[in-house]
Amino acid sequence: MTFPIVSVTLFLPLLGAALLLLMRGSPPRVAHGVGIAFSGLTLLGALWMWARGVPTGEVGFSQVEEIPWIPSIGAAYRVGVDGVSLPLVLMTAVLFFVSLVFSAHVRERAGSYVALFLLLETACLGSFVALDMILFYVFFEVTLVGMYFIIAGWGYEGRQRAALTFFLYTLLGSLPLLLAILALYLGSEPNTFDVREIVAAPPLTGLAAMLALIAMLVTFFVKTPLFPVHTWLPLAHTEAPTAGSVILAGVLLKLGTYGLVRFALQMTPDAFRAAAPYVAALAVFSALYGAFVALGQTDLKRLVAYTSVNHMGYVVLGVAVAAAATDAGTRALALDGAVLQMVSHGVVTGALFLLVGMLQDRAHTREMREFGGLLRLVPVLGWFFVLAAFASLGLPGLAHFAAEFQIFLGTLAVYPVAAVVVLGIAVTAGLYLRAIQVAFLGKPSEDRVGMKDLGRRELLAVVPLLVLTVLLGVAPFLVLETVHATTRVLLP
């Protein structure tokens, strides 16, 4: 038997969290040490999984590990990866590692803070590697609990309300998924919760499939989020602590789009094909809406939060185009773009939230008009923000360009009208350039003189993400090779 690296990687953070519970009352330094060590080991595990890779052009999953759980109803502990989930696993491990490095300055109840992050990491990784629908649902729900306590416990002034809104919104949102899972289970013959079997032979047809699809779309659109169920996002982001925002935007939103591919697209493909024009239209609208609302923001964190609505709209558009595409080439192209966009968004938005958080730590405000000339005062922070902002607005050579190019190219081939979505790249350029102009260019304001530039902890947190931003932009094939191995055979 090969070494069960998937399960080890999956439960390492949970082990760290358990250890922290045993060591209650230990000083913050120790708690952060444990957190960084365990998330670091998890990252090594994810790299190991990456090194094992996925076989090219083979249908299905690899690195599968399986233990019977409730055999009478066909539920089991089953984990494994394919070209869609593996990049997300690696991205998740990276983001948790840098979040915990950045969080090393948290003094207040540090042990609980780190333990919650580690719990959340296992839940997120579990959602991506689960090959059993019940197991997925459990991990999917546990992410809510972890994020609820992080926002409610370590957020800003309005944190209680924001945390509750987030929790109720997404909890209510995820109930339809449970119904869909049960429908898929009851429709399968013999009854099973095994993702592999459901995906290989989608059990539902006709109206049942369409109803199950609609239920799943509701859940995943709330999570992604898509207009009009996105309003929890800016509130949660403004009140969440910086590292919480990084994980929320970087990882939790991807659960929505990952579910869209794994569940909605793969388990009810025909229904999705029928619904694709509507999904695509909603995605285009949501992407443009997110871009415009972001343009209307002056709070830097809300601005970044709304650009997530824009970027995630592109992902949903890519998936819808893949569902509707009739030729395998276009389908793979759009899906490649969607998956790469998920990874790029995680890395770039993670960096942006870290940088805005660093600004807030210094100035105790995120209002862009209260800054000015920061590029002269804190050049390292300033140039890092410029780099991340240009990546987010889709500049070539940085992370988002390749993904958006693929999504848009696929879109034009399938829905020429939807090409109007490219307007989004002009609007995002406008909003980031405006933010840079107002906050970073110009004359430094008097009362900010003496602001300190980035320290070692902050550099250690943000530099890896910026390096990845450039790497994904210059050599997108490093990730796309893995993604493409799966996407070209994802749908029969």
Next chain:
Amino acid sequence: MIFTLAILAPLAAAALILLLRRGASALALLGAGAGLAGASVTLARVSGGAYPSATLPGLPGLPLRLVAEPLTALLSVVVAVVGFLVLVYAVGYMKEEGGKARFYAEMSFFVAAMQTLVLAGDWVLLLASWELIGLASYLLIGFWFWREGIPQAATRAFLYTRTADLGLYVAIFVLVSRTGTTELSGTLAVGGTAATVAGLLLLVAAMGKSAQAPFQGWLQDAMAGPTPVSALLHSATLVAAGAILMIRVSPLLTPTAQLAVGLMGGLTIVVAGLIAVSQRDLKRLLAASTSSQYGFVLLAVGAGSPAAALLHLVAHAAMKSSLFLGAGIFQHARGSTAFEDLRGVGSERRLVFAGFVVAGLALAGVLPLSGFFSKDAVIAAAFASPYAPALAPFTLAGTLLTAVYVARTLRLLWRGEGEDEPVAGIGWMGVALAVLVGLAAVLGFAAEPLARLTGGEPPRDLATALLVLTLALAAGGLLLGWFVLAGRLLGPLGVPAEEGFRVAGGFDGLVARPALVLARMLDRLDRCIHAGVLGVGGLGLALARASRLADERGIDALIAALVRGLRELGGRARELQSGLVHRELLLAAAGAALILVLLVIGP
């Protein structure tokens, strides 16, 4: 792969400068020099018939390609020559400025990105470098980002061009999804409606980059950057990119698209020419002139003569960079580029002025300088094209306007008096200027070999009558510009021309402000939606509270009352059992009597 040296050498220089943070100018010169050597060797090889190319990994099924063909190799040399000389000049110009590492790194990066653009053999790489030169110019225009007005100029330059770039994006999607390949040469033969649509979309992108009407506004604001940046931007990189794109895709253009390209070029020749005549600032005048001259290039493409377009592009690169380098020296001498401050600077610095005059007269089309040949090639092409009645008048008007603003500039620089300051680094600046002026003078004689190299039809010669007419127009324009004040010349057009013919507030009024208003409205809407969702949640909470109240006050109270009643009843019943025999006997007897009565009156 020696031809990639044109890209890699400046790129490596940029990276090294950022890493070492010292010897910036030397490293930049070294990179640009090596790039120039690479480009020259490549051109020599290509003219010998060997076309090197390279394929790089890109996206799945869409590899990146670099190709050195006659056209791309020639453009690569143009970029390398101008880039190198501008950097030589910059050594002098930037002598007393801070932030050298950043300046030279960004300039080297600019050259590398532009070289990638001209050598790109596929649409993805072309689009990537197209956007990267936008980034480089944003950074360089905003080089002094803490100074008044500079952030706005940089932002505007990037936003104008990126908005127009949407045309390039969609054109590429159309071409690639129709032909299934991203290879540039493989998509040019697509034909039909797709070709027309793509051609028009590409035109939009080119108009944005080459500052064609109605997108001309950003270029004048961009003058706020260091003068070497302007020289590079106008002659061989950012602004040239639009014209270069149209030359490269000229086989794609259908008659409809050709006419549109020609008309937009023609319109810009006149509009930007009028703007140039009315300017009160040397650099802003040169900027408007650049738009106008690229109008000539586009018009030639529209007239179906990419060879004439290329010739004018190359000649303009030499002429316009010379003019900017001269302007930069004047700027250092007087601390300003406003004509008011530059009075008499020409008569003080005669050598520089002589160079400036040569380049200016070349631009005006004076025999035998390069502009004469290149402009006449464009005019000949316009007259020979099927759209001659529509296109030719623009070229003649443009010839006149060019001569007017050149003569006006020369007069403003020559006449009057002012205080000159000593200029540091004049040696470096002078050398670069001299070489470029030399090129501007003689490049016209390269028309034949240029056409032979690129394999196109050589530009036609003008008929004698036309030749006389254009020379007369140039001479007349020069005289008008020298002797007649601009205000009187333009009449009622003067004020709108000086303001750059901003229709309805220009880009700001038509695009930027409405977008911001829309954004604010949607933001308010979004807060309403959120309030609505919270309202639904609140309604749920209110319902819950109401039912809790109902529970507490209603059902609970009822049950409590019931319990209380029963307890009271129990209490009373207990009182009956007093333990006193006589009372209990009485009760028993009464009970028995009651039972008896019930039995009797019962059934």
